[in-house]
Amino acid sequence: xxxxxxxxxxxxxxxxxxxxxxxxxxxxxxxxxxxxxxxxxxxxxxxxxxxxxxxxxxxxxxxxxxxxxxxxxxxxxxxxxxxxxxxxxxxxxxxxxxxxxxxxxxxxxxxxxxxxxxxxxxxxxxxxxxxxxxxxxxxxxxxxxxxxxxxxxxxxxxxxxxxxxxxxxxxxxxxxxxxxxxxxxxxxxxxxxxxxxxxxxxxxxxxxxxxxxxxxxxxxxxxxxxxxxxxxxxxxxxxxxxxxxxxxxxxxxxxxxxxxxxxxxxxxxxxxxxxxxxxxxxxxxxxxxxxxxxxxxxxxxxxxxxxxxxxxxxxxxxxxxx
Numbered sequence: 001x002x003x004x005x006x007x008x009x010x011x012x013x014x015x016x017x018x019x020x021x022x023x024x025x026x027x028x029x030x031x032x033x034x035x036x037x038x039x040x041x042x043x044x045x046x047x048x049x050x051x052x053x054x055x056x057x058x059x060x061x062x063x064x065x066x067x068x069x070x071x072x073x074x075x076x077x078x079x080x081x082x083x084x085x086x087x088x089x090x091x092x093x094x095x096x097x098x099x100x101x102x103x104x105x106x107x108x109x110x111x112x113x114x115x116x117x118x119x120x121x122x123x124x125x126x127x128x129x130x131x132x133x134x135x136x137x138x139x140x141x142x143x144x145x146x147x148x149x150x151x152x153x154x155x156x157x158x159x160x161x162x163x164x165x166x167x168x169x170x171x172x173x174x175x176x177x178x179x180x181x182x183x184x185x186x187x188x189x190x191x192x193x194x195x196x197x198x199x200x201x202x203x204x205x206x207x208x209x210x211x212x213x214x215x216x217x218x219x220x221x222x223x224x225x226x227x228x229x230x231x232x233x234x235x236x237x238x239x240x241x242x243x244x245x246x247x248x249x250x251x252x253x254x255x256x257x258x259x260x261x262x263x264x265x266x267x268x269x270x271x272x273x274x275x276x277x278x279x280x281x282x283x284x285x286x287x288x289x290x291x292x293x294x295x296x297x298x299x300x301x302x303x304x305x306x307x308x309x310x311x312x313x314x315x316x317x318x319x320x321x322x
Contacts, residue, residue, distance in 0.1 A: 024054040025224065025232050028066040028075030031059055034183075034274065035079045035101070036258050041239035041249060053231045070095060076224045077232065081135070082290050082316075083307050085219050089315040090308070094222040097316045099233050100214030100286065105277040106136060106182035107199035109189060111170055116177060119198055120148040127152065128161035128175040133305060135215060136179050136200050138297040143203045145300055153301075170194065182273055187261070190269035207296060210289045214279055217316075233322040244275050287316050 029036045039057045042048050048055045058075065060066045067084065069075035071093050085097045108127075110116045116125065122144070129137045137158065144152045152158070161169055166178035167188050177197065180188060188194045201211040218236070220229055243249050250271060254261055261267060279286075294311040303309040 023052060023225075023228050023231070024056060025228050026074070026076045027055060027057045027232070028069040028078040029057055029059045030063050030066050030079070031061055032259070033063075033079060034259075037243070037253055037274075038236055038239050040253055040256060040258055041243050042235050044249065044252070045239060045242055047235045047238050051231045051235055053228050053235075055232065055235070070219065070221065073221065073223075077218060077220045077229070079216050080219050081216055082214065082294070082311065085217060085315045086308055086312045088219075089312055095219055095315070096222050097217035098220050098229065098320050099218045099236075099322065100216070100279040100282055101218050101236075102214070102216040102277045103279055104135060104139075104200045104204065104213050104215040105273060106180065106185040107202070108136075108140065108177055108179055108197040109166070109170075109185055109194050110177045110197045112193055112195050114176065114195075116197060119144055119152075122152055122177060123148070123150055123155045125176040126157040126159060126174070128166050128169055128178040129158055130163050130179065130181065131160060132158065133307065134179055135297070136203070138301050138306065139200065139203045139207070139293070140179070142296045142300040143206050147206055151300065167194070182277060183259075183270055186269040186273035187263075187266045190266045191263075204293070209293055209296075210286075212280060212286070213289045213293050214282075214286060230320055230322065233320050237322045240278055244271075244278075282318055282321065284318055287313060287318065290316075 027035070027039060029039065036057070036059065039055060042055055058069070060069055063080070066075065066078045067080065067088070070078045071088070079101050082097065085095060088095045108119070116122060119140070141151050141153050144150055144155075159175065161175060161178065163180040163184045166175070166180045166184065169175045170178055185196065189196050204211050204213055218233065250267055253259065261270065291311050291313060294306070298306050298309065
């Protein structure tokens with residue numbers, strides 16, 4: 001073989017190796033987060049092999065740890081909220097929200113026999129929230145100011161309670177209402193001892209906003225290979241579609257300890273609530289809804305509580321449509 005042909009062959013092999021290396025993506029999972037449900041489904045169904053890429057998933061102990069992994073490049077993709085992606089961009093990190101992962105879900109929960117029948121009845125009551133920056137709490141504050149003439153933060157007592165403990169606190173009467181995470185909402189209401197006073201979607205509707213506002217996004221480093229990222233996003237959508245209809249998946253996921261469900265009778269409610277939170281589309285209209293929601297939260301709670309003065313829409317892209 002002549003030298004020019006040897007060089008051409010070597011170049012081709014090098015390019016082939018580079019392309020092969022690019023068809024691998026590193027995903028950072030938060031322990032207990034639902035992205036781990038999806039990556040497990042991708043592996044269970046062999047979707048990554050079918051699409052021709054390798055999924056390398058690493059579980060981190062906390063959301064802060066996944067953010068460190070993303071910033072350092074140890075993870076190319078994580079799930080985070082629309083506030084954090086803006087903050088990361090403001091700090092100079094090369095990241096972008098590339099596709100919505102979950103809509104704002106859940107709502108306000110009260111005991112089934114509670115005299116609290118409307119949001120206006122929360123005045124003077126003690127309300128449990130996971131934090132003062134909880135998105136549903138901020139939306140509730142905007143809603144009560146717009147419809148009931150008071151800010152629930154000022155007219156009620158808001159206390160910090162972990163989501164798993166809210167049911168116990170309501171049972172003891174220490175709080176009269178709670179804002180649990182969406183999966184705890186599904187579990188709490190399914191037993192019949194509690195009811196949902198108002199959903200996050202209804203709060204958004206009352207504020208004149210669309211009800212399908214994305215809360216969590218798939219956030220990727222901008223130096224991630226676009227083709228491989230596109231394959232991963234397609235895999236996510238394919239896996240979610242299979243998860244919605246596959247009854248065998250859910251017990252298997254629990255058996256992998258990806259989620260702790262004390263009472264298996266709550267599984268149907270969990271599945272239904274999870275499916276309701278899946279995004280149906282990703283357009284500039286959805287991004288605009290997130291922008292309007294952020295403005296309302298900043299207006300009612302202030303930038304120091306929300307964490308930023310404005311949402312940077314340049315931190316989002318609607319390019320990917322899996």
